Amino acid sequence: MIGVFDSGLGGLTALCELVKLLPGEDFVYFGDTGRVPYGSKSADTVIRYSTEIMRFLSGFGIDAALVACGTASSAALPTLQREFPIPVFGVIDAAAAAAASATVTRRVGVIGTATTVRLGAFERGIKALDPDISVTSVACPLFVHLVEDGFTDPDDPVTLAAAERYLSPLRGIGIDTLILGCTHYPIISAAIAKTLPGVRLISSSKTAAEKLAASLREKPRRGHGTIRCFVSDTPEGFESAGQIFMGDIPLGRAEFVDISKY
Amino acid sequence: MIGVFDSGLGGLTALCELVKLLPGEDFVYFGDTGRVPYGSKSADTVIRYSTEIMRFLSGFGIDAALVACGTASSAALPTLQREFPIPVFGVIDAAAAAAASATVTRRVGVIGTATTVRLGAFERGIKALDPDISVTSVACPLFVHLVEDGFTDPDDPVTLAAAERYLSPLRGIGIDTLILGCTHYPIISAAIAKTLPGVRLISSSKTAAEKLAASLREKPRRGHGTIRCFVSDTPEGFESAGQIFMGDIPLGRAEFVDISKY
Numbered sequence: 001m002i003g004v005f006d007s008g009l010g011g012l013t014a015l016c017e018l019v020k021l022l023p024g025e026d027f028v029y030f031g032d033t034g035r036v037p038y039g040s041k042s043a044d045t046v047i048r049y050s051t052e053i054m055r056f057l058s059g060f061g062i063d064a065a066l067v068a069c070g071t072a073s074s075a076a077l078p079t080l081q082r083e084f085p086i087p088v089f090g091v092i093d094a095a096a097a098a099a100a101s102a103t104v105t106r107r108v109g110v111i112g113t114a115t116t117v118r119l120g121a122f123e124r125g126i127k128a129l130d131p132d133i134s135v136t137s138v139a140c141p142l143f144v145h146l147v148e149d150g151f152t153d154p155d156d157p158v159t160l161a162a163a164e165r166y167l168s169p170l171r172g173i174g175i176d177t178l179i180l181g182c183t184h185y186p187i188i189s190a191a192i193a194k195t196l197p198g199v200r201l202i203s204s205s206k207t208a209a210e211k212l213a214a215s216l217r218e219k220p221r222r223g224h225g226t227i228r229c230f231v232s233d234t235p236e237g238f239e240s241a242g243q244i245f246m247g248d249i250p251l252g253r254a255e256f257v258d259i260s261k262y
Numbered sequence: 263m264i265g266v267f268d269s270g271l272g273g274l275t276a277l278c279e280l281v282k283l284l285p286g287e288d289f290v291y292f293g294d295t296g297r298v299p300y301g302s303k304s305a306d307t308v309i310r311y312s313t314e315i316m317r318f319l320s321g322f323g324i325d326a327a328l329v330a331c332g333t334a335s336s337a338a339l340p341t342l343q344r345e346f347p348i349p350v351f352g353v354i355d356a357a358a359a360a361a362a363s364a365t366v367t368r369r370v371g372v373i374g375t376a377t378t379v380r381l382g383a384f385e386r387g388i389k390a391l392d393p394d395i396s397v398t399s400v401a402c403p404l405f406v407h408l409v410e411d412g413f414t415d416p417d418d419p420v421t422l423a424a425a426e427r428y429l430s431p432l433r434g435i436g437i438d439t440l441i442l443g444c445t446h447y448p449i450i451s452a453a454i455a456k457t458l459p460g461v462r463l464i465s466s467s468k469t470a471a472e473k474l475a476a477s478l479r480e481k482p483r484r485g486h487g488t489i490r491c492f493v494s495d496t497p498e499g500f501e502s503a504g505q506i507f508m509g510d511i512p513l514g515r516a517e518f519v520d521i522s523k524y
Contacts, residue, residue: 034307035297040410042496045296142420145407148302158404158423165420234304260522 001026003057003065008036010184011068012245017209019249026223028060034232037144039113043075050076052262054084066212070112070182074121094207095179096125103177109170110137112181122181140166147184154190163195229254263288265319265327270298272446273330274507279471281511288485290322296494299406301375305337312338314524316346328474332374332444336383356469357441358387364462365439371432372399374443384443402428409446416452425457491516
């Protein structure tokens with residue numbers, strides 16, 4: 001069984017990839033909908049919340065965990081890897097590797113939440129692989145809310161105006177590859193692509209899911225293809241809201257958990 | 263001493279009014295920055311959080327409290343008034359009374375968070391005063407984030423595009439008065455006014471502060487004009503971010519409190 005968590009629903013983009021890559025595997029997903037978003041909160045608070053969630057998920061006897069949140073991966077991954085005796089994956093390393101291998105101009109852009117950009121983990125990940133790659137990181141705090149509030153049409157004037165504001169500094173500086181450093185961003189990738197034509201977009205959800213799946217491929221798996229979901233706000237509306245992130249993979253109801261007690 | 267709380271920093275717009283109206287009074291402010299925003303969360307969760315905060319504020323021996331948050335006032339006010347033995351004010355009643363007395367066309371608009379609009383407390387407040395007033399309520403979930411992420415210039419194209427999207431259904435239906443049913447909204451009132459020219463805007467922060475101040479005016483007050491602030495995320499950045507909401511009233515540093523323990 002694999003545990004996956006996010007500040008809210010964005011991590012479902014990674015769960016969706018994992019379900020496709022590991023048919024028959026069992027998953028337990030936690031979305032911290034009672035405290036979402038993480039991206040404007042401090043690293044200390046995000047570490048505290050992530051630790052509570054990992055304690056909760058560990059109770060299911062999970063074999064591995066995916067921190068399917070750019071902010072929590074940036075702030076809390078080393079702590080979680082130290083504190084929990086199972087493989088804990090984040091969304092940083094695989095995206096950094098994919099970007100470093102994809103860029104021809106040796107100039108990469110990173111977009112994420114305010115806390116993700118401030119912590120600089122994607123940038124360090126790329127530089128560790130190739131210090132000569134130039135990395136420009138831009139915080140796009142509004143993007144999470146545009147996704148959660150349904151501004152997801154590729155032609156949405158609000159989303160395009162926000163994308164123009166945030167992303168225009170990335171134009172004309174030779175960037176050919178952009179990491180979507182927040183698991184919500186794949187949902188508005190069409191608007192991002194319109195604003196930065198010709199730039200290759202790397203989904204940190206997808207690359208993280210691929211890395212985790214590859215690490216398990218050699219091992220015999222026994223599961224029943226179940227998905228259990230938990231949230232920290234009341235679960236009403238989770239199923240319909242979550243389906244936006246899951247495409248045609250059916251998502252059941254979620255159960256409430258009082259996560260601050262963990 | 264008066265306790266004031268909000269999901270985050272928006273309630274400072276009400277604190278700012280209170281400080282002007284009650285010079286010499288002592289205030290304790292709590293901003294739930296570790297769990298902000300409330301507007302997309304369920305009523306049950308908002309009641310739970312608001313109760314924890316009132317328990318914390320009660321420890322200071324406050325004489326009265328202002329729930330300076332449209333969502334918390336809509337969801338939690340009756341519970342808080344029942345559970346705590348001091349006067350607890352919300353932002354609903356005074357704004358409803360101001361709107362009912364201001365409208366000439368007998369058509370009033372209300373804007374607020376998704377949860378505020380779903381709960382309908384402003385609408386009930388107006389109808390209780392005059393059942394013949396027609397009320398149209400619109401949820402504007404992105405507005406809180408536009409304020410918190412600094413999209414506050416009256417000509418900001420992102421804010422104007424969002425205002426156009428949310429508020430155009432309120433044009434041409436005879437509304438002459440609009441309640442800003444969220445304590446963040448006064449910060450972008452210029453963009454709202456541009457989108458709805460000729461409509462009178464009622465700040466629920468301002469009317470609530472006036473009502474609370476009037477209730478205390480007859481009683482002898484003894485205070486030192488102090489303001490203590492607490493937050494549930496780390497307090498770094500509170501002072502500078504909070505100043506946007508406080509105008510020229512100086513705001514000191516905030517202290518951290520682990521609010522889920524209350």
